[in-house]
Amino acid sequence: xxxxxxxxxxxxxxxxxxxxxxxxxxxxxxxxxxxxxxxxxxxxxxxxxxxxxxxxxxxxxxxxxxxxxxxxxxxxxxxxxxxxxxxxxxxxxxxxxxxxxxxxxxxxxxxxxxxxxxxxxxxxxxxxxxxxxxxxxxxxxxxxxxxxxxxxxxxxxxxxxxxxxxxxxxxxxxxxxxxxxxxxxxxxxxxxxxxxxxxxxxxxxxxxxxxxxxxxxxxxxxx
Numbered sequence: 001x002x003x004x005x006x007x008x009x010x011x012x013x014x015x016x017x018x019x020x021x022x023x024x025x026x027x028x029x030x031x032x033x034x035x036x037x038x039x040x041x042x043x044x045x046x047x048x049x050x051x052x053x054x055x056x057x058x059x060x061x062x063x064x065x066x067x068x069x070x071x072x073x074x075x076x077x078x079x080x081x082x083x084x085x086x087x088x089x090x091x092x093x094x095x096x097x098x099x100x101x102x103x104x105x106x107x108x109x110x111x112x113x114x115x116x117x118x119x120x121x122x123x124x125x126x127x128x129x130x131x132x133x134x135x136x137x138x139x140x141x142x143x144x145x146x147x148x149x150x151x152x153x154x155x156x157x158x159x160x161x162x163x164x165x166x167x168x169x170x171x172x173x174x175x176x177x178x179x180x181x182x183x184x185x186x187x188x189x190x191x192x193x194x195x196x197x198x199x200x201x202x203x204x205x206x207x208x209x210x211x212x213x214x215x216x217x218x219x220x221x222x223x
Contacts (some may be wrong), residue, residue: 004048004059007159011044011152012037018151025217028141036148039127043152046123047160049104050114057101065097075134113184113194115157122198124150129204139206140214147214 018040019033028036042063049060069089076085113119128146131137137145157180183191 004045007044007048007156008041010159011155012041014044014151014155015040015148018148021218022144025220027214027217028144032141036144039145039148040152040155043120043123043149043154044156046149046153047114047119047156061097061101061104064100065093068092068096071130071134113187113190115160116181116183116191117154117157118183118191118194118198120150120153120157122194122201123153125198125201125205128206129201132206133204139210142206143211143214 015037019028019036022028022036023030023033045060049057069092072089072092073085076088080088124146126146127149128142131145132139132142135142161180183194185191
């Protein structure tokens with residue numbers, strides 16, 4: 001499989017290209033383009049959330065903890081005093097960074113459900129729904145952020161499959177086919193639960209017409 005640095009750098013490169021195209025097509029501002037790059041890079045390392053590599057897992061959960069703090073601050077600031085808000089955000093950071101990480105690692109298997117197209121869809125829908133419902137993003141840009149995460153996720157899966165092909169020995173490694181798969185065939189229950197989570201996110205999505213308009217504008221730019 002590709003190493004952590006390769007996943008991160010290639011996904012960031014793909015995110016940069018996507019951000020530039022969207023900016024040139026007047027889909028988002030330069031500031032919004034930076035978030036597209038960042039979310040694509042995040043998507044590029046998310047499948048390794050179940051990895052045995054402590055560095056990869058630590059970085060992923062640190063990023064997720066920061067996102068949780070930002071979201072918590074934005075949502076709770078109208079309701080809490082400064083002291084209570086700081087305490088709550090601190091609790092969010094510690095809970096996500098140091099609480100969820102060992103629990104997740106205990107119940108997950110590397111190259112399992114998180115190395116699948118179903119997981120890519122779940123993460124993309126979660127980002128678009130969160131941006132639209134909780135951060136009050138415009139529907140089109142909320143969809144753009146979700147698609148950025150899915151792009152980074154797909155880049156990761158494709159890189160893992162490419163690294164499973166040994167061109168010098170003209171053979172396929174044992175890991176071939178374990179990354180770019182629709183769902184986890186070995187754990188159908190996990191796949192069914194993730195599918196239910198995807199279905200649960202559907203009503204929370206921005207307008208589907210906004211997604212169609214975004215895709216139409218993007219394809220028109222390429223033509």
